[in-house]
Amino acid sequence: MSLLVEPASMAATVALLAGPDATASTLYGMYDLLGSAGRDWEFLTHGRMGEPLLKPLIVSRDGHGFRALNGAWIEPHAAMAECPAPAVVCIPDLFVAPGASLEGYAEEIAWLRACQARGAMLAAACTGALLLAEAGLLENQDATTHWAYCDALARRFPRVRVHAHRSLVISGEGERLIMAGGGTSWVDLALFLVARLVGVDEAMRLARINLIDWHQEGQQPYAALTCNRQSEDxxxxxxxxxxxxxxxxxxxxxxxxxxxxxxxxxxxxxxxxxxxxxxxxxxxxxxxxxxxxxxxxxxxxxxxxxxxxxxxxxxxxxxxxxxxxxxxxxxxxxxxxxxxxxxx
Structure with a gap:
């Protein structure tokens, strides 16, 4: 549901990074779920809007709207440089090929590094973890991404400890790196962030509202076991x-x-x-x-x-x-x- 309410001034800012290859479904799904924390349970149970406890903002390199690869229009709230200091930066999935280079993301990478240096948590859904790896932020860290990209991630960044079977990985100093696996495991990521920033009770309320089942068995059962590597021999x-x-x-x-x-x-x-x-x-x-x-x-x-x-x-x-x-x-x-x- 989309209930537009001005977020509370004390709500923690969660920046959702909309890069050129962002997909609209994960980006706006996370935006809706994070924005409903503190707001929707009160509305559904007492008929009045609750006070939002998080402030999700969609940010991009220049703040200008653009069309995603599937044709959906993405309208950021601000440019990266204009975003208030975020408690968390989330990278939704990127529609790129396994093993693809992300060299065109130099500005986003510099901003991610600066946010981390200021103490922000960095979270990635699905293939968003590729950008964290490209930024050098996953060196000697545990990580995960969509099961179809795990082998490519491990080959391209051999110093990253890739866990293909896990749907959620928490890593890094102070556990400030959080990654979700493929598909709808971004929901697990959003609930985890709500639990960490607001509280477990609020995360449970959101799970009840949206009929969410945690991916407790990870993404391994969903993976196609066939090897996609194409041989030239x-x-x-x-x-x-x-x-x-x-x-x-x-x-x-x-x-x-x-x-x-x-x-x-x-x-x-x-x-x-x-x-x-x-x-x-x-x-x-x-x-x-x-x-x-x-x-x-x-x-x-x-x-x-x-x-x-x-x-x-x-x-x-x-x-x-x-x-x-x-x-x-x-x-x-x-x-x-x-x-x-x-x-x-």
Missing amino acids: ACIVNCQVWVARHYDTPSPVAGMVRLSGLSERSFKRRFKAATGMTPMEYVHTLRLEEAKQILESGDDPIDEVAEQVGYADPSFFRRLFSRRVGLTPSRYRRRFRTMRLRLQ
């Missing part, structure tokens, strides 16, 4: 195509070695160089992603699912699935089959 590409159709065979790695015409040692070395994974890790990845699809769409017993994707030992399948996905096969089915049925 034609021999390895040919093997990837073959194993995508034959991952359920008893010895898929041996099959790829025969297809490649290389010695086993040379094949494994080239495969790892091309994909970033060992051949067996790649096979496990394909098998587990197929298992997720079977669990979501059918009622076959877990032992049969294991056999369908190539595992003769169901107990090994269960252990591997739990370790890689973060849920047991049974729990994954209960969670995501219900979701799929509702969507259908």
Whole structure:
């Protein structure tokens, strides 16, 4: 809901940084949720507007409005230089490719560093963490971002400790670096900021108002396990195509070695160089992603699912699935089959 009220003068300022690649949904979603702290619960329960306890402001490099990549119009409240000293600076997600350079963000980076030096917390939703890394603020720190960007972040910034499975990471000196994972985990980030700046009770009220469920299982169960890294090695590409159709065979790695015409040692070395994974890790990845699809769409017993994707030992399948996905096969089915049925 959008209830426009002049924020209280004592409310902490939360600056939402609208960079050139910002997405409107996360930016304005965080703006609405943070702005409702202290205001909406009173309105819903007593019919009168409460006093806002936070002051979210959308800021950009020059303060001028611009059109986001999806066509939505973004209208900042102020330029970065005009923003009152923020308690928190939030970076919503950026619509950029994994591994993309953010060299065009020099002004934003300088401002983020200055805000941190003045004691502000820095928070990032989804791919917003890439800008923190580009600014050098995640060196030797724990971090997370959208699951599809975690590998690229770790490769580009090897001194950042990337936690792909976690939906929320609190890091840095004084715990002043907060990052959320992909998708709607920005809601977790906003609730955490409300809890920290205002109080847990107010964060709980906002969760009740907006029917918010915390992403307590992290983002690992949502991740597509298939490797997106594109190989330029034609021999390895040919093997990837073959194993995508034959991952359920008893010895898929041996099959790829025969297809490649290389010695086993040379094949494994080239495969790892091309994909970033060992051949067996790649096979496990394909098998587990197929298992997720079977669990979501059918009622076959877990032992049969294991056999369908190539595992003769169901107990090994269960252990591997739990370790890689973060849920047991049974729990994954209960969670995501219900979701799929509702969507259908």
